[in-house]
Amino acid sequence: MSKSDIKSMLPTELEASLAEMGEPSYRAGQIFTWLMRGAPDFASMTNIGKSLQQKLDERFYITVPEILRKQVSKEDGTIKYLWKLRDGSAIESVLMRYKHGNTVCVSSQVGCRMNCAFCASAHGGLIRNLTASEILDQVLFSEKDSGSKISNIVLMGIGEPLDNFDNVMKFLELVNHPDGMNIGMRHISLSTCGLPDKIDKLADYNLQLTLSLSLHAPDDKTRLELMPVGRRYPIREVIDACRRYYEKTGRRISIEYAMIDRVNDSDEQAEMLADIAHSISAHINLIPLNNVEGSPLKPSRRINQFIKTLEGKGANVTVRRRLGGDIEAACGQLRKKVTG
Ligand code: SAH
Numbered sequence: 001m002s003k004s005d006i007k008s009m010l011p012t013e014l015e016a017s018l019a020e021m022g023e024p025s026y027r028a029g030q031i032f033t034w035l036m037r038g039a040p041d042f043a044s045m046t047n048i049g050k051s052l053q054q055k056l057d058e059r060f061y062i063t064v065p066e067i068l069r070k071q072v073s074k075e076d077g078t079i080k081y082l083w084k085l086r087d088g089s090a091i092e093s094v095l096m097r098y099k100h101g102n103t104v105c106v107s108s109q110v111g112c113r114m115n116c117a118f119c120a121s122a123h124g125g126l127i128r129n130l131t132a133s134e135i136l137d138q139v140l141f142s143e144k145d146s147g148s149k150i151s152n153i154v155l156m157g158i159g160e161p162l163d164n165f166d167n168v169m170k171f172l173e174l175v176n177h178p179d180g181m182n183i184g185m186r187h188i189s190l191s192t193c194g195l196p197d198k199i200d201k202l203a204d205y206n207l208q209l210t211l212s213l214s215l216h217a218p219d220d221k222t223r224l225e226l227m228p229v230g231r232r233y234p235i236r237e238v239i240d241a242c243r244r245y246y247e248k249t250g251r252r253i254s255i256e257y258a259m260i261d262r263v264n265d266s267d268e269q270a271e272m273l274a275d276i277a278h279s280i281s282a283h284i285n286l287i288p289l290n291n292v293e294g295s296p297l298k299p300s301r302r303i304n305q306f307i308k309t310l311e312g313k314g315a316n317v318t319v320r321r322r323l324g325g326d327i328e329a330a331c332g333q334l335r336k337k338v339t340g
Pocket of ligand 1: 116118119120155156157158159160161191192193212213214256258287288289290291292331332333
């Protein structure tokens with residue numbers, strides 16, 4: 001019998017497994033509490049008897065990522081972790097320090113299949129989905145290692161979270177659980193390249209998290225040059241799904257837009273972007289393009305003018321602060337391998 005991943009289980013699921021083993025249900029709460037504190041093995045669960053520890057060890061494993069590399073930014077204290085997972089895969093996450101609290105940017109997949117032209121994460125394609133426990137571990141062990149209490153999470157690391165829907169949903173339940181890290185949905189953002197059917201599915205859960213849409217171009221022709229996913233889903237379909245999401249959840253969507261020199265930074269494109277944002281009452285978050293090795297795309301030099309045009313049309317705009325630039329921890333710079 002192969003072992004199961006116990007940290008991907010909710011207390012109710014633990015209870016069911018324990019019942020099968022003839023154990024009382026209160027044990028589930030005890031075990032869950034240990035797991036959510038990052039216990040590395042069953043032997044460290046001191047309020048559980050030796051014989052149950054052994055029985056658990058026969059049936060389950062506990063994921064414990066290993067820190068392969070830790071880089072601390074001299075500019076702003078941002079920390080980038082490279083983790084080694086159980087199967088030897090490596091992923092990155094980033095701990096950022098904001099006034100409103102410490103935020104971890106987590107990866108949801110090993111690699112990515114979206115292949116956006118400006119992003120390093122897809123080099124080499126998708127290897128596999130992360131389990132719920134592997135996504136959670138990035139938060140748990142960043143907190144443990146850094147000693148900094150984590151209050152916010154952004155699903156903006158490597159991978160497309162909605163392409164790993166079930167595990168991401170399970171992760172959200174775990175990290176939000178009152179007996180676990182208890183991080184509120186309003187402190188969590190999920191960023192997607194825009195998969196309409198999955199946005200609809202997410203809307204059905206009616207969560208209070210912030211949904212961010214990586215739009216990056218207001219017209220299909222430009223978007224397709226940057227994001228191959230545009231071939232499957234034209235902007236109109238994505239925006240319609242976002243509108244349904246907003247109507248259902250009442251949560252304002254944030255549109256992410258990386259500013260690229262002479263690709264998506266004209267006044268005309270600003271006007272089109274303002275119209276799109278207005279049509280779904282979205283907020284616009286401009287991201288200065290971060291350099292990605294081997295990419296011919298350059299950062300826009302027209303950000304201020306672009307903002308003026310957007311604001312002239314009544315749009316609600318902010319520019320994302322760039323953190324961890326000196327350690328390649330900024331948006332689009334995370335990759336799955338130990339390179340360079
Ligand atoms: N797959 C999801 C999650 C990744 S989030 C998504 O597409 O949204 C990472 C954010 O950083 C996305 O908005 C992504 O488009 C953006 N990004 C990627 N590469 C970038 C770069 N080189 N400069 C600035 N932003 C980038």
